[in-house]
Amino acid sequence: MLLVSLPFKVLATLGGDANTPQADQRKMQATLRVSPGPRYAVHELTLATGTVVREYVSPQGQVFAVAWKGPFKPDLRQLMGDYFDRYVQATPVFRGGHSAARVALPGLVVHSTGRTRAFSGHAFVPQLLPAGVAESELR
């Protein structure tokens, strides 16, 4: 019953477990492709708009990062789950313009860039990054 009434809370993605990409797939009506790897698995969702979302899953089965790229921004509330509100309320870094924003909190980094028909970005929890994984890999 709780699952039905509070799907977003229960199925939070960033920081959630490896089942959350499937939940995101259903919510966003996307196709899903899983690419296993030694350091992490990448669950890639292709949305109806053409935007591609990649969810990074650690060997322990935890989603430690999400990234997106495409003509429209995806549902970041769904992708970031409980982290979304902290992202929205944070003070971003860049001075001026609307083509980029970076939020760098102790427990959350969000980097979003782009313009009409070309958006991209990524969000990750530094404390959850597997050893040796760099931010530049998250794309």
Add this chain to the structure above:
Amino acid sequence: MMGTGAFCGLRSSAVAVLACLLAGCGGGGGGSSSSSTPPPVLGNVQAMVVDAGPSSNDANVGFISVTICTPGTSNCQTIDHIDVDTGSSGLRIISSALSPSLSLTQQNDASGRPIVECLPFADGYVWGPVKIADLSIAGEQAMSLPIQVIGDPSYPNVPGDCSSSGGPNEGTVAAFGANGIIGIGNLQADCGTYCAGQPVPGAYYVCPASGCINVAVANSLQVQNPVGLFSVDNNGVLIQMASLPANGAATASGSLIFGIGTQTNNALGNATILNVDPTYLTLTATIGGVTYPDSYLDSGSSALFLPQNFATACTSQEFSGYFCPPTTLNFSAIMQGANGTSAAAGFSVANAETLFNAEPSFTAFNNIGAINSDSTSIDLGMPFFYGRSVFTAIEGKQTPGGTGPFVAF
């Protein structure tokens, strides 16, 4: 903080016209067809300035003033600090910057339901109704232009799939950093066929009293690139910004010139025409043998946004995301268009923290770089525009150099 300029909505029409002329919103560029002598006054140049803006914290944001009028009347208002953005299409004004006596017509769908738009930017989103206005800039006019009014109190409830596009609601002048934005990019309709064919979550809605519904909206009803609706000089724009010293400047000035090859002041000259991808509006950049196929020019980007491996990132929290190389780096990119032509684009990336801290009041820099989260693109933002002439042609429009969409420099 109040950034609105002269309000020229006077009841006496003769006085109103005079007031509007004084405010710079006067006669139509195409209204009077002048003979060969004397030379016509070119009404296609609008002064552009880079300064700190209404938020007092902007850097590398170019602004102009625009005059908007109640459709079909001389009830007009000139509004300053409108962000000049080749990365989007359409005029958007923050509701609080509009005079209450300016009455704009609501844009409705075929069923009479008001059309309201969500526009996600990379850093946040704006939400508000599509309204019809008459627009004057320099000597150009776009009559019955669909624009967006951002943060209109008549539509306070933002749909969930709009706010979930992320970032803050930028529905105030302080949050937006400008009184509005004028998108003069490659597209004529701001969302185009994407939104005409099917509802795109976080794009267009109709909002009858029962609530907002995500819908498809025909191209012609969408917010429009105003330049394409001018009667003349309507195939694109030329941005000419003054050069800057390497340590930046307090402000920068330049011109937004309407039309491409339509007047003596907007000839393509020896600029190279680079057709952009008609769907994604991109070019292919090549630097050091590596190609970046999703690249673009964008006056609305306040930095040169480059993949992370281009330079050392700043380490301080305050400048996180900017580049802080120990010495200035010089790059030369080959920008290639979809038509196969290419042009060299040189730019420099200096230490952003050093530059910003050296002169905290400076707002214009030609060498600020920052991380682009897209590893397959470079975004040549406003720093690239200083000291150059950069053309942006609208899709489907003819120019002496070919048909848009293209950029040229």
